[in-house]
Amino acid sequence: xxxxxxxxxxxxxxxxxxxxxxxxxxxxxxxxxxxxxxxxxxxxxxxxxxxxxxxxxxxxxxxxxxxxxxxxxxxxxxxxxxxxxxxxxxxxxxxxxxxxxxxxxxxxxxxxxxxxxxxxxxxxxxxxxxxxxxxxxxxxxxxxxxxxxxxxxxxxxxxxxxxxxxxxxxxxxxxxxxxxxxxxxxxxxxxxxxxxxxxxxxxxxxxxxxxxxxxxxxxxxxxxxxxxxxxxxxxxxxxxxxxxxxxxxxxxx
Amino acid sequence: xxxxxxxxxxxxxxxxxxxxxxxxxxxxxxxxxxxxxxxxxxxxxxxxxxxxxxxxxxxxxxxxxxxxxxxxxxxxxxxxxxxxxxxxxxxxxxxxxxxxxxxxxxxxxxxxxxxxxxxxxxxxxxxxxxxxxxxxxxxxxxxxxxxxxxxxxxxxxxxxxxxxxxxxxxxxxxxxxxxxxxxxxxxxxxx
Ligand SMILES: [Zn+2]
Numbered sequence: 001x002x003x004x005x006x007x008x009x010x011x012x013x014x015x016x017x018x019x020x021x022x023x024x025x026x027x028x029x030x031x032x033x034x035x036x037x038x039x040x041x042x043x044x045x046x047x048x049x050x051x052x053x054x055x056x057x058x059x060x061x062x063x064x065x066x067x068x069x070x071x072x073x074x075x076x077x078x079x080x081x082x083x084x085x086x087x088x089x090x091x092x093x094x095x096x097x098x099x100x101x102x103x104x105x106x107x108x109x110x111x112x113x114x115x116x117x118x119x120x121x122x123x124x125x126x127x128x129x130x131x132x133x134x135x136x137x138x139x140x141x142x143x144x145x146x147x148x149x150x151x152x153x154x155x156x157x158x159x160x161x162x163x164x165x166x167x168x169x170x171x172x173x174x175x176x177x178x179x180x181x182x183x184x185x186x187x188x189x190x191x192x193x194x195x196x197x198x199x200x201x202x203x204x205x206x207x208x209x210x211x212x213x214x215x216x217x218x219x220x221x222x223x224x225x226x227x228x229x230x231x232x233x234x235x236x237x238x239x240x241x242x243x244x245x246x247x248x249x250x251x252x253x
Numbered sequence: 254x255x256x257x258x259x260x261x262x263x264x265x266x267x268x269x270x271x272x273x274x275x276x277x278x279x280x281x282x283x284x285x286x287x288x289x290x291x292x293x294x295x296x297x298x299x300x301x302x303x304x305x306x307x308x309x310x311x312x313x314x315x316x317x318x319x320x321x322x323x324x325x326x327x328x329x330x331x332x333x334x335x336x337x338x339x340x341x342x343x344x345x346x347x348x349x350x351x352x353x354x355x356x357x358x359x360x361x362x363x364x365x366x367x368x369x370x371x372x373x374x375x376x377x378x379x380x381x382x383x384x385x386x387x388x389x390x391x392x393x394x395x396x397x398x399x400x401x402x403x404x405x406x407x408x409x410x411x412x413x414x415x416x417x418x419x420x421x422x423x424x425x426x427x428x429x430x431x432x433x434x435x436x437x438x439x440x441x442x443x444x
Contacts, residue, residue, distance in 0.1 A: 050431075058402060240345065
């Protein structure tokens with residue numbers, strides 16, 4: 001019965017002391033009074049037993065592992081950036097392996113251009129250019145899998161350089177040939193589609209001056225595949241397959 | 254301090270905060286909301302809220318951990334209200350399915366008897382306790398989660414829930430006892 005006093009202790013006081021008793025922080029006279037009340041009170045006695053049992057069940061619950069992509073998603077949702085740790089100087093992170101550092105270094109070099117390449121308006125021409133390059137490379141006898149397993153020791157690099165340089169001239173000729181065809185096709189397309197005019201003259205001029213690739217993407221959806229940026233993008237694209245999907249994080253928007 | 258660095262525009266500091274607290278927040282949300290998917294969404298919401306309101310955090314007024322937990326708890330309250338409203342709307346739209354709530358836990362969870370493998374048993378027990386926890390009222394649930402799963406002290410919990418310490422203790426007692434009663438029905442033979 002709440003409010004009832006048994007053995008010099010009220011039920012409310014018992015309730016207040018219960019958690020401390022289970023924490024084992026109560027002792028002496030108060031603890032004895034508490035136990036005496038629990039023995040005789042029909043409400044508090046069972047409450048003590050059940051609370052003890054419930055606490056035991058709760059303590060048996062293990063901490064759960066958050067999903068692996070949680071931190072990534074949070075960072076994208078808050079800062080819009082995946083991780084900043086990777087952009088710190090390598091000296092600050094002795095635990096990172098050489099391969100990882102190489103990848104980061106390559107990443108910092110290509111990321112501005114790569115960001116441009118990921119934009120939808122560049123995606124098509126980039127995809128075509130990559131296709132052309134891989135075609136040219138395979139015609140010249142180079143497999144992309146070989147490129148991924150290049151030996152990076154200085155001596156090996158030197159040897160590979162001399163072995164490759166001769167062939168590179170040939171690839172270059174091939175690539176140039178493919179670009180030649182591509183640009184002809186583009187010119188042909190432009191000439192045959194007067195209904196969709198290219199950018200206005202002043203706009204085109206503006207874009208020529210604007211070599212800044214880190215800025216916001218222009219939202220205009222003109223069908224213009226030919227951008228000055230195509231070739232450098234190609235030259236410095238990372239080894240990852242250039243899947244030209246646009247990643248959206250629908251959850252947070 | 255991390256928060257100060259973060260406010261000064263140090264993105265690395267923010268990532269450190271995320272790394273440091275995501276596990277804790279995710280666990281609170283998971284134990285309160287019940288599902289991993291909800292917990293993931295809620296954890297993200299907590300960090301978005303934190304990111305936006307970081308400058309309102311006052312060192313004088315308490316530990317950062319308490320502040321983080323308060324944000325988490327407030328979002329859980331909103332989530333609970335919203336999902337309760339959704340449930341009401343759902344039951345108005347479709348045929349009422351009151352049996353789901355009315356059925357005692359012991360009938361919802363198939364009786365396992367005594368599973369032979371101790372590891373399987375502990376995992377299944379964990380699942381059963383987790384589901385029983387979802388049956389507690391939100392006031393009792395949050396109290397026992399913060400105390401028994403997050404090991405917060407009564408003063409901190411009182412600050413998060415904005416109720417007196419005595420109320421916190423009383424809720425913890427009732428939450429633990431209620432959970433034990435729910436599980437007694439399931440494990441009558443085993444206990
Ligand atoms: Zn009593």
